[in-house]
Amino acid sequence: MKMKLAIFAITLAGTTAFAGSELLFENSDFEKGTLENWTAEGDAMSMQPTKGDQLAARKEGTSNIQGEYWIGTAEKYDGKSGKPGAMRHHAPTGKLLSKEFTITKPYITFRIGGGPDYQQLNVGLIVDGKELVGAADTTPRSSDTLTAVSLDVKSLMGKKTQLIISDQSKVRFGYISADDFRASDEKIGVVYTPIERPKVKDSDSTFPYYKRVGYDQDIRPQFHFTSRMGWLNDPNGLVYYDGEWHMYFQHYAKGNLGGTKSWGNSVSTDLVHWTQLPHAITPYAKVDGSKGAHAIWSGSAVVDKFNALGKQKNDVKTLFALYSATSEKFFQAGAYSTDRGRTWTKVNDGKPLIPHQEGLYKGQRDPRIFYYAPGKFYVTIMMVGGKDRAARLWKSTDLLNWKQFLDIPNKSAECLDMYCLPVDGDKNNMKWVISSAQTFYEVGDFDGDKWTGFGNKDKKVFRFDHGTNYYAAQTFTNGPDGRVVQVGWMNTRDLFTKAKMPFTQQMSTLVDLSLRTTPDGIRMFRNPVKEIESLYTKSETLKNISAKEANAKLASLSPELIDMTVEFAPSGSFDLNVRGEKITYNAKNKVIIFTNMTRKARIAAKNAEIAKLPKEKQKYEKDDSTRHIPAPTVDGKVIIRTLIDKASVEVFINNGQVAGSFVTLIDKDNRKIAIEGDDAMKFDSIIVHELKSAWDHVK
Numbered sequence: 001m002k003m004k005l006a007i008f009a010i011t012l013a014g015t016t017a018f019a020g021s022e023l024l025f026e027n028s029d030f031e032k033g034t035l036e037n038w039t040a041e042g043d044a045m046s047m048q049p050t051k052g053d054q055l056a057a058r059k060e061g062t063s064n065i066q067g068e069y070w071i072g073t074a075e076k077y078d079g080k081s082g083k084p085g086a087m088r089h090h091a092p093t094g095k096l097l098s099k100e101f102t103i104t105k106p107y108i109t110f111r112i113g114g115g116p117d118y119q120q121l122n123v124g125l126i127v128d129g130k131e132l133v134g135a136a137d138t139t140p141r142s143s144d145t146l147t148a149v150s151l152d153v154k155s156l157m158g159k160k161t162q163l164i165i166s167d168q169s170k171v172r173f174g175y176i177s178a179d180d181f182r183a184s185d186e187k188i189g190v191v192y193t194p195i196e197r198p199k200v201k202d203s204d205s206t207f208p209y210y211k212r213v214g215y216d217q218d219i220r221p222q223f224h225f226t227s228r229m230g231w232l233n234d235p236n237g238l239v240y241y242d243g244e245w246h247m248y249f250q251h252y253a254k255g256n257l258g259g260t261k262s263w264g265n266s267v268s269t270d271l272v273h274w275t276q277l278p279h280a281i282t283p284y285a286k287v288d289g290s291k292g293a294h295a296i297w298s299g300s301a302v303v304d305k306f307n308a309l310g311k312q313k314n315d316v317k318t319l320f321a322l323y324s325a326t327s328e329k330f331f332q333a334g335a336y337s338t339d340r341g342r343t344w345t346k347v348n349d350g351k352p353l354i355p356h357q358e359g360l361y362k363g364q365r366d367p368r369i370f371y372y373a374p375g376k377f378y379v380t381i382m383m384v385g386g387k388d389r390a391a392r393l394w395k396s397t398d399l400l401n402w403k404q405f406l407d408i409p410n411k412s413a414e415c416l417d418m419y420c421l422p423v424d425g426d427k428n429n430m431k432w433v434i435s436s437a438q439t440f441y442e443v444g445d446f447d448g449d450k451w452t453g454f455g456n457k458d459k460k461v462f463r464f465d466h467g468t469n470y471y472a473a474q475t476f477t478n479g480p481d482g483r484v485v486q487v488g489w490m491n492t493r494d495l496f497t498k499a500k501m502p503f504t505q506q507m508s509t510l511v512d513l514s515l516r517t518t519p520d521g522i523r524m525f526r527n528p529v530k531e532i533e534s535l536y537t538k539s540e541t542l543k544n545i546s547a548k549e550a551n552a553k554l555a556s557l558s559p560e561l562i563d564m565t566v567e568f569a570p571s572g573s574f575d576l577n578v579r580g581e582k583i584t585y586n587a588k589n590k591v592i593i594f595t596n597m598t599r600k601a602r603i604a605a606k607n608a609e610i611a612k613l614p615k616e617k618q619k620y621e622k623d624d625s626t627r628h629i630p631a632p633t634v635d636g637k638v639i640i641r642t643l644i645d646k647a648s649v650e651v652f653i654n655n656g657q658v659a660g661s662f663v664t665l666i667d668k669d670n671r672k673i674a675i676e677g678d679d680a681m682k683f684d685s686i687i688v689h690e691l692k693s694a695w696d697h698v699k
Contacts, residue, residue: 020185021109024163025101028181030069033079035096042094044073044167044175051078055144057085063177064146066111070179071096073167074114074144093170097126098163098181105183106154107191108163111146113137115173116255118209118229123178125151125194126162132194133209137176138229138256138502146177147500150187151194190217190502204262204282206230206253213502215695219665221645222561222693223535224490225274225507227264231256232505234366234415234437234472235487236263237280237301237321239341240479245271246319246341247487248280249507250298256497256504260295263323267341270531271485271510272694280344281323281335287351288327294350297330298366298415299323302378303478304336305371308398309347313338320399322353322380324365329356332367332382334399347400354380354394354402361385366415366437370477375448381434383412391416391434395448408451413437415472418446419484421515423522427482431515433524437472439465439488443515443522454522464524466629467651467660468596470508484513485529490648492663495598508661509643509650518657527656528643532563535691542686547574548679550686558671559690562644566675567684569636574677578642580670581649585631585640592629592640592651598664600625629653629660637684 023029027036030049040048050072055063057077063070073094076086114121114137124134135149153161167176190213198208210228220226230252237248244267251264265280283293304311304318311318319337321344324330332354334347347353357364367382377395380402384392391411394402413436423429434453435441442461444453455461465473465488473488488508496504511526540557542550562578570590576583584593603621610618631638631653641652649662673688675681 021182024181024183025099029067030071030179031067033069037099039097043092044094045096047076047078047082049078050075052084054085061145063144066180071165072177074175093168096165100160100162102160103153103156103158105185107184107187108151108153108181109148109184109188110181111148111179113143113146113177114175115169117169117171117174118206118254120169121176122166124164126164127156127159131164131197133197134194135192146179148188150189150191152191204253205279207278215698217501219499219646220501221506221647222695223691224509224645224648225266226503227251228276229502231258232264233489234298235474235489235507236298238474238476239301239303239319240476241303241317241319243269245476251279253279260293261297263296270534271529272531272534273697277342284350286327294325294327297324297326300367300369302369302371304399309336311336311338316340322367322369324367325350329362330365331356353400357384368416368418370418372448381416381418383414383416385412406450415474417474419475421484421513423515424517431522435473439463439470441524464526465659465661466627467662468599468625468627469663470661486511486513486526490661490663495663495665525656526659527652535694536689537692538690540688545683546679547675547681550683551674554673557673557688561691563689563691565639565641565687567637567639570633570638571681572678574675574681577674577676578644579672580667583642583651590632592631592653594627594651594660594662596625596662596664627660630658
């Protein structure tokens with residue numbers, strides 16, 4: 001656990017500078033206690049520099065400053081006026097402009113904190129009379145603890161420039177902190193590339209600012225999708241059209257927290273290499289004229305195959321999306337795209353297409369739309385709740401007018417999904433699946449009018465993922481040749497934000513779905529898409545080998561990103577240790593046991609704080625973060641496939657019969673793979689693939 005907790009602080013600088021760094025100019029660290037060589041503008045800079053560790057003065061931790069003086073536009077103490085710990089409550093705005101200097105080294109390093117407003121809170125440069133936007137703090141809500149970051153200025157070396165510290169934010173948490181500007185031969189923390197200030201149409205259209213960062217941070221996943229910057233959660237609007245897989249997603253466009261959501265936008269031709277595009281659908285003023293905005297919550301998308309909307313341009317089919325618009329009473333609205341999903345227009349200015357269903361759950365949401373070919377109409381399924389905990393279904397031929405036709409009791413859940421699959425590959429034996437955000441699913445029949453779920457002998461639904469971090473899975477509509485591909489949100493709390501990453505959250509590995517007949521009945525199988533093989537760089541295959549012999553050969557491997565499969569006839573229990581992540585096969589109980597150590601450490605830290613509270617307020621989190629994943633034998637064998645990225649472990653059993661997904665920080669210094677237990681145990685095969693990054697194509 002010590003290792004896991006330590007990684008959270010990897011981007012926090014110590015009190016010493018890198019060798020090879022030097023002050024940009026005299027007083028670029030503010031240690032004179034004045035603004036010598038700086039020019040102040042606006043009230044925010046009227047009591048600067050700030051003196052001392054203000055966070056420590058408030059008994060709230062440490063500001064992580066270098067020396068004694070720094071810039072803090074929320075602070076109200078400069079050593080002469082105000083008092084230690086006093087704050088201005090984020091109201092003032094202003095700018096601080098440095099003297100002109102020449103860029104002599106490839107990086108400018110400094111410390112930054114403050115609010116998460118990408119557009120109005122920045123440390124940047126003035127070069128050739130143009131403002132270049134640089135770094136911003138990316139901590140949720142605000143951060144009074146400064147973080148070490150870098151500006152990549154290699155392309156500007158030899159040019160004259162000025163630093164600009166800008167606080168133009170008038171919103172809550174609208175302040176900036178900065179300290180210790182240095183020229184450096186080495187980068188520190190997250191690296192930002194200064195870009196010319198973008199022109200955007202509104203405060204939610206932040207995507208142009210994302211180009212300041214790449215995909216090379218220490219713990220950014222390398223073959224799992226992440227937003228370049230900002231918060232990500234549920235996959236939305238998954239649709240395939242004309243060679244492209246479109247993945248939209250719940251996205252907070254202004255920082256690393258769960259604020260008013262937009263639909264983020266990404267596209268891929270191979271389900272592995274993704275290109276993020278400008279935000280697809282953004283919040284808008286409430287249609288009833290009341291205060292506030294409708295956030296764009298989860299939904300889905302289809303291809304308007306027969307031009308029902310009448311919006312098609314030439315031969316390019318229209319894409320249509322249904323999404324939940326937040327309000328006191330949620331409703332479902334629509335949007336369409338005529339340019340292959342690049343830009344979207346709200347239908348009827350975002351007014352309801354499916355109005356709020358009165359007398360039921362106020363937060364009814366997450367419409368899932370699909371085309372029902374036998375009936376030549378579209379269907380939407382969605383949670384509506386109520387006393388029957390129902391999921392409701394509507395049908396439409398024009399995508400605009402929706403008629404309710406079915407309620408399924410006890411199916412109300414977030415992010416419902418409904419899709420059709422052949423059993424054992426037989427397209428004459430098609431069955432339907434309804435699955436939920438919580439990874440439960442049921443197989444059944446659907447004839448366009450009624451649903452008949454099979455359940456099982458205990459009248460329970462099944463579960464396809466037994467891990468600690470998998471939620472809100474959805475499938476792509478219109479897959480080629482009936483292909484059904486699924487992706488989920490690998491939800492976590494503060495792993496990435498504690499490490500001061502410019503993004504937070506990640507998607508799962510994408511999987512192909514199938515239905516297969518098992519001794520227990522029809523079950524869903526989920527296997528990583530074959531396209532992941534395009535990332536393989538090295539492979540090692542061992543056949544008919546003992547654990548001892550295997551370990552001797554595995555010792556020569558040192559992969560970082562891993563896709564590993566072992567197959568064996570169980571003769572006892574053992575641990576598969578992959579880069580310090582211990583995957584235990586328990587032969588007696590026929591299960592895989594995995595403990596998410598990152599999560600366990602977080603819960604332990606949380607419970608330690610709870611223990612300090614009065615006894616009547618002590619409510620401990622009791623989850624031990626250990627999960628048991630069924631691992632039955634099939635024809636006397638067990639197959640365990642493990643995927644390791646920088647911040648995840650995914651385990652698939654018996655070619656996708658069941659799985660477990662975990663968000664956990666992998667020890668960057670541990671490249672060991674070993675089988676621990678009975679040295680004599682035999683393995684039919686052990687295959688280790690090393691992967692390269694899926695982000696190499698992004699500039």
